[in-house]
Amino acid sequence: MKMKYNFVMLFTGFLLTATVAAQPFMEDDFSSGDLSKSMNGFQWSGIGSSADVSNPVHVRETTGRNGETTNALHFRYRAGSNWVEKRFDTVNPHRELWVRYWIKVPENYQHGSGSPHNNKFFAIWMDGYSSKGEGPTVFWNYWRSSEGATLTVSNSRGQKRVSGPNVERVPFIRVPQDRGRWMQVVLRVKAATNRSSNDGIIETYRRWENEDKFTKIQEVRDADIAVPPSGPDGWRRGYVMGYANAAYAQDTTWIIDDMAFSSSSLLQTTARPLPPHPHN
Ligand SMILES: [Ca+2]
Secondary structure: OOHHHHHHHHHHHHHHHHHHOOOOOOOOOOOOOOOOOOOOOOOOOOOOOOOOOOOOOOEEEEEEEOOOEEEEEEEEEOOOEEEEEEEEEEEEEEEEEEEEEEEEEOOOOOOOOOOOOEEEEEHHHHHOOOOOOOOOOEEEEEEEOOOOOEEEEEEEEOOOOOOOEEEEEEEEEEEEOOOEEEEEEEEEEEEOOOOOOOOOEEEEEEEOOOOOOOOOOOEEEOOOOOOOOOOOOEEEEEEEEEEEEEOOOOEEEEEEEEEEEEOOOOOOOOOOOOOOOOOO
């Protein structure tokens, strides 16, 4: 009887585990005041002290999306300068990687007038970045448009190749309506089964601060993004924001908060939506 009882307990435990939402392997609300937080090996990487507000990338207090005062990660692009990014290393590779965060459109957002005008929004890779990798890299770019900005994705299939074409061009930011609004984005990459099957997945979901559900805004399901035979066995590194080909005419600051990284879906939402933004 005891054995039977143990079996029932084991089975019940399995069911409970299966129904609990996946836990992120890394979460950061930046309440530490810097980028020192590390979970399950994950670490923020790159140069500069994030606690020094003279650094283009730094943690400081701001007004959060609920009107509260909170520490958040700031990316300050000086007028005419191009490069502001924060790198990370998950250390443990994942065949499938989900990233979720809140990001505030700069109050004075105006895409730069330069050319080319693709500015980096996010990148994820396995071993080496873009043409430095035997493994693939996936990029999100935002571009100048008549409305404000569009968003595209592209990828390098690795094998030391540069990025292929930008695809899935979608409306991203309206100027001036979306200035100063928070949006929550979820980025998903899933490696292709192997190098001869182009079944890799790249997806982007977004909800504005007044929306309670995510909308899938980009979907690629035939991406040539397999793990390299030499390893690592999945996605490991990346950067947030990045190089702006079209530099801003004014100092422009993007703010990010509540980042989460997981090997399974991060589409569940817990926070209640806010009422419509006064800019609407
Ligand atoms: Ca925070």
